[in-house]
Amino acid sequence: MGFEKFNTIYTNNYLHTTDIGLKPTLWVFGDSYSAKSNPEIDPSSYLYTDDFRMKYFKYKGYFPKSYPEIIAEIYDVNLINLATPSYSNENIFQSFSEASNQIKPNDVLIFGWTYNSRFNLADDKNKMTNINIMVNEDHYIDKNICPQTINELLYNRQNYSIYYKWLTNNLKLVNQMFNKNLIIHLDFSNTSNVDDYTTEYLKLITPFKSTYQTIKDETNDISFNGHFSEKGHQDLANDIIKIINEKFQHNLR
């Protein structure tokens, strides 16, 4: 074997190994706005028909890519998407905590923070249930929790901005722990700037356009809620790519 051939084989192997070892991962933490396009739901589950992505799949005939998938493809990076529909900000932070020891210095982190009013309660099978909206008298989680309790808590969380201080502390912690990484914090709850707590929170949030095409806009079907359509995700991905490019350039300067 000539030196040139050896060199080629060595280079190819080296590049392959380096590629695997150093390829960055795009980590995504968030709720349904950031969740993967194909929920991979067991057909026996009630979610098989209820999940908005399954309904959209039926309309489109395929699973249109969500913004994390588009971004990961553009940059040719690994994607670990831990965003889950209905997740509260506590859930999002917990999913980050669990994954934090696997994050490499060259990984990119996207957080899609959600409504601060959401919270979690354990159901009677020792599983966390997400509380998103006010509930009616029939709602059942656990024999000790009555619907009024849930609604009072939701009201409290909706009405006081102190909960943003809690969230801001978590964002600061993420930034401090991974200060070498590119981190993008998005806010999908359209938080308004009302006082010092929200101001401090919004300072850490990457601004992006708040209106993207929704599935409802695309399908004219009011049974869909405000989740982004295929075009909406594509436009959002393009905007985030611009942000990433700007941040990378800034980091290189």
Add this chain to the structure above:
Amino acid sequence: MKNFNTIYANGSSLTAGGGLGESGVKKVYKDLYGVEWDNQKDVTYPQYVANHFKCELVHDAQSGSGVPRLIRRTYEYIESVGLEQAKNTLFLFEITDPIHRIDMYCNEIQDYMVVNVGYKSDGSYEFVHSMESTYDGGKKHNPDIFEGKMIDELKSHLEKYHNPIVFTNKFRGDLIGLFSFLNENNIEYFYMFNDSTLKLHYEKIYDSLDKKRNLIIDGFMSINQFCTFQNHNIRTETNNFTTDGHPGYFGHKLYSEKLIKIIEQRIKPKLWVFGDSFTQTFKSHFETNNDWATKYKEYKIKQNVLGGSIPRNYSEIIADSLNVDLENHGIGGCSNQTIFDNFLRCSPQIKPNDYVIFNWTDPGRFRISTEANFFKDVTGNLIHPPQNDDVSNKSTSEIAINRSTYSIYWTEIDNYIKIIKMVLKNNIYHWTWVDPIQTLPNRIWSKRYPMFNIGLYVKGDWDNISEDHKELIKKESEVIYDVFENLDIDKIRTDINLGKKIVLVNGDKLKISDHETINQLKMGFEYYDTTNYKKLCYDNFIPWKRYQTISEETNGMVDDLHYSEKGHMDLANDLLIEINKSLKFPPKKPNSFVK
């Protein structure tokens, strides 16, 4: 209190006692001041610092050497003793500009040598001088080797392949690399820079490093400045016997005295404690005059044991035992969220060698906003006034019961601990007063399910599920199928159609094809998670013990479940056992590294 057993010092002649080894100089010092020494390194500041801290000293400074050798030798030392022992070493660096100080390997002597060069104004070499790189008192090689032919060869080599500016630039990055390596591995070090050439282009990094690492004594950047400007070099101390401007005998001594104070201040660890009322000191409890504290204080006075002094709680006992300052962040009635928040607030001030103890509380506690937009912790106790008029006591109580009943909430603490480990890395200890027994709920079926065509699918290996949990499942179900033992799909279907409450166990062991068979039943199975998250979380804590309570100490006269004075003492002892375990220095490997 120190967490190192060795000091490693590296630098130039300024650190190596340059000039103090000359016999004429030694004689003058003896005649003038009555002081004498054999080896000049014995009267340098690293030796005095090591003596003060009762440490072994690896004095690796060498006259003529600079940053290139310092970087190489530091890594060699760490390789020689291993990373663990390196973490028990305090590194002292005197940083000199490398432009005149080359570290070069010589095949003839099979060793590194120090090569010093002088430049003329046109950049050509005025002189080149070489000598051995590692000796301690005696010589390893014949000094003649370094003269004549070698000097000519070195000069020729340097003229062709050496550029002093390029050489210096290289070591800017190399030095940052060494400091980053030490930071990454939590290895303690301090430095002094003789000039700032090597900081060029890395000012931002040094802005932050200098705060922790730079040794500035009485405003002087280095021992050289300190001694020169205060008449403590050899020339002035020997009344001009010599023109040698190296630090003198008294200069080293004075410098070391000031250096020791600064090091003590920088390295002295603190004890940080975060928790609830179990962490609050008795003094602060007594000052708040709450019911149990007042009664306990009265009891102690009656027992005549207070005698003017207040009992110490576990954090004070540990701080006294370790001889460290205490930062107590115990807040009565607070939730784990508040405990973690307090930690986040303090974390930028916590040093790598500080001790941090977390007293985790009942996850039943949580917090809501008051009308004034402040967080208030909720203990779930119905006798407390509501935290907010829009959230009734009944509601907070229901939430508290939910949070206390289900072990899933212990994953919150588990995740906090994961984050803390990533932020702090060392010397973290966790404990809780909460009883480890997890009370199970009394049923497994939910009103949410229709009473037919729904089954429970128990996650995990049935054999590993606790007996009380098995009993609950057995009591609550009409049929239990061990589907791994016998997957009788027809029988399961029949029972489903009869509307029985059925439970499948050991399903996790099935093949994918068997799962597909179960899916054909078209029955909505709900997962039932029997994991005891509380038990898993306790793996993070020191072994749980039932310590003596105030109620026990006072025979019920003060009906309170906080720990008594003895309880705190026992808890402190148990925590100290854990702390001492991690403090024990591993046995050192014998090594031949220069002393």
